[in-house]
Amino acid sequence: MANSRRLVTLILCLALEVATLTVNGNTSAAARTGLAAQPPSRVHESTNVMRPTSYRVTLVRESKPGAIRDPNLHMYPPYPLFPGLSLLQVTVQWQGGKWQESDRWLVAPPHHTSSLARLTTVPLPSTSASDGHRIWIRDPIARTITVYPSDAAGTWPGTEGDLKQFTVWPSVSALLQSNFHCTKPIRHADRRIAGRSVYVLEFGQDQCRHLSGGRYANQSRLLDGRIVVWVDRATHFTLRANQYAFDHPEHLILSWHVTSIRYNLRLSPRLFQLVVPTGYKLVHGK
Numbered sequence: 001m002a003n004s005r006r007l008v009t010l011i012l013c014l015a016l017e018v019a020t021l022t023v024n025g026n027t028s029a030a031a032r033t034g035l036a037a038q039p040p041s042r043v044h045e046s047t048n049v050m051r052p053t054s055y056r057v058t059l060v061r062e063s064k065p066g067a068i069r070d071p072n073l074h075m076y077p078p079y080p081l082f083p084g085l086s087l088l089q090v091t092v093q094w095q096g097g098k099w100q101e102s103d104r105w106l107v108a109p110p111h112h113t114s115s116l117a118r119l120t121t122v123p124l125p126s127t128s129a130s131d132g133h134r135i136w137i138r139d140p141i142a143r144t145i146t147v148y149p150s151d152a153a154g155t156w157p158g159t160e161g162d163l164k165q166f167t168v169w170p171s172v173s174a175l176l177q178s179n180f181h182c183t184k185p186i187r188h189a190d191r192r193i194a195g196r197s198v199y200v201l202e203f204g205q206d207q208c209r210h211l212s213g214g215r216y217a218n219q220s221r222l223l224d225g226r227i228v229v230w231v232d233r234a235t236h237f238t239l240r241a242n243q244y245a246f247d248h249p250e251h252l253i254l255s256w257h258v259t260s261i262r263y264n265l266r267l268s269p270r271l272f273q274l275v276v277p278t279g280y281k282l283v284h285g286k
Contacts, residue, residue, distance in 0.1 A: 049170055050235045052263040054095035057163065057237075060106065061088040061256040092159050098272035100129040101159060131272050138280075145276050148285040162256070166229070167236040172199050175231070182207040191230060193239040194258045198230040205246065221246040223254065235263065 064085045087106035092099060104125035127138045136147045169175045176185050183204035191200055206224035226249055230240035240257040244250070276282050 049167065050263070051167075052235060054093075054265055054267050055237075055261065055263050056091070056093045056265060056267070057159075057258055057261040058089065058091045059159070059256050059258045061090060061254075062086070063088075063254050064252070090159050092163075093267055093271055094160060095267045095272070097132045098130060099160065100127065100271045102127045129272060129274075131274065134274065136274055143279055144281050144283050145274070146283040146285045147274070162241070163237045166231050166238055169236065172231075172233075175199070175201065175236075181205070181227070188228075190233070193230050193232075194261050196239060196261065197233045198239055199233055200228065200230055202226065202228045205249070225249060225251075225253070230257075237261070 062085070085107055089104050089106050091102045093101075102125070125140065129136055129138075130150065133150055134147055135150055136145055138145050166175060166178075166180075169178055172187070176187060178185075181203040183206070185204075186202040188200040188202060191198055204226050206221075209221065209224065222245055223243055225244040225246040227244065228242045229238050231237070232239055239261065241255060242252055243254040245253045
């Protein structure tokens with residue numbers, strides 16, 4: 001009798017999980033994305049997400065607002081959106097809370113006046129770094145090293161926040177119940193990005209602001225559209241993301257994808273040491 005009860009309970013749990021992950025009446029969203037929605041994999045999904053002690057990643061960001069008009073395009077954190085096509089290559093090296101990020105244009109946005117570094121307006125290329133206490137930015141054109149206090153919000157550099165936004169959830173089941181965007185997600189067939197096996201998840205248009213009682217009523221909703229993310233199965237790092245414009249579900253406005261990533265490698269401590277090269281001026285920012 002006990003075995004029968006356990007069997008019934010197991011069947012009910014499996015049925016509930018399939019019901020949670022299967023898309024009901026949402027084939028149009030899958031067709032828009034070009035991905036097939038699927039029930040969960042029958043392979044055991046570990047709840048032990050790997051926590052890398054270090055990583056080196058290179059990714060490419062693409063921005064193309066196109067006909068979308070918004071007066072606050074240049075203010076979107078962590079990376080502004082410029083009119084026209086832009087491609088930015090970013091390399092981040094991270095170890096134990098210390099990091100170095102190098103940015104360079106592959107295709108610079110037309111008439112840009114600010115870099116995509118969050119704390120400076122110097123032109124790219126630029127390199128930013130932190131020893132966990134200070135942040136500094138090296139500008140090879142102005143030949144300056146500008147030092148800032150560490151970001152109190154803990155979200156700088158923005159690339160790290162993008163990579164790790166889903167690492168707090170221990171399993172894909174938890175991700176699918178995370179209420180991210182305050183909508184029910186869709187799981188598509190698993191893929192591979194940069195040699196890594198990934199979950200492919202789609203979250204509908206963000207409903208959280210509507211539910212917040214007008215807290216963000218004065219902010220633009222341009223980046224509140226649906227989003228598709230490719231999440232590393234082992235680490236839950238986001239290796240690719242497609243962000244669509246609010247109320248324009250076919251308009252891909254911002255995307256990025258990882259071209260290479262390595263975990264748990266030995267990085268030189270010199271990457272995270274403040275050094276003022278000969279001919280450079282040290283500047284203290286506010």
